[in-house]
Amino acid sequence: MGYGIAAVLPHMKAQKSGHIVNTSSVAGHKVRPGSAVYAATKTAVLVISEGLRQEVKPYNIRTTVISPGSMKTELADSVTEPDIADGVRKFADMIGVTAETFANIVSFAISQPDDVGINEILFRPTRQEL
Numbered sequence: 655m656g657y658g659i660a661a662v663l664p665h666m667k668a669q670k671s672g673h674i675v676n677t678s679s680v681a682g683h684k685v686r687p688g689s690a691v692y693a694a695t696k697t698a699v700l701v702i703s704e705g706l707r708q709e710v711k712p713y714n715i716r717t718t719v720i721s722p723g724s725m726k727t728e729l730a731d732s733v734t735e736p737d738i739a740d741g742v743r744k745f746a747d748m749i750g751v752t753a754e755t756f757a758n759i760v761s762f763a764i765s766q767p768d769d770v771g772i773n774e775i776l777f778r779p780t781r782q783e784l
Contacts, residue, residue, distance in 0.1 A: 655699060659706065667713045673764050674710075676703045678721040683776060684784045688738070696721070700774070707773060716771045718763040723778030726750040749781045 655676055666672030681689055682696030700719055707717040724746050733739035755777075763772040778784075 666715050670714050672715045675718045675760055678719050680721055680723040680778055682721055718772050719774045721776040723782045724750040726752055749779045751779050
């Protein structure tokens with residue numbers, strides 16, 4: 655996230671416009687047992703994005719944090735504990751939403767008029783409890 659922001663920020667400041675979209679997770683809002691470190695990294699995305707929002711207002715740069723719930727992705731492939739990875743995979747297969755859903759939400763956020771900032775979107779599959 656930091657490298658991406660650092661790469662685009664000088665250009666956006668120079669043109670006095672832009673929109674930075676960061677991805678967090680529902681885990682940044684709801685912590686479950688065994689997920690404290692993951693949740694902390696996702697909470698950090700929220701905090702960094704809010705700080706950035708405040709710093710780039712004079713440059714007409716908008717920021718949005720999107721915090722999805724369960725999604726059908728390859729997240730489980732990065733989990734090192736086989737039983738937890740299997741649980742993540744099964745949960746996503748059962749109720750997770752697709753990348754297309756995420757793309758539609760990004761499209762909504764960035765398609766707003768220039769004087770509107772959609773700063774944060776938290777969404778979950780309808781059937782997701784947390």
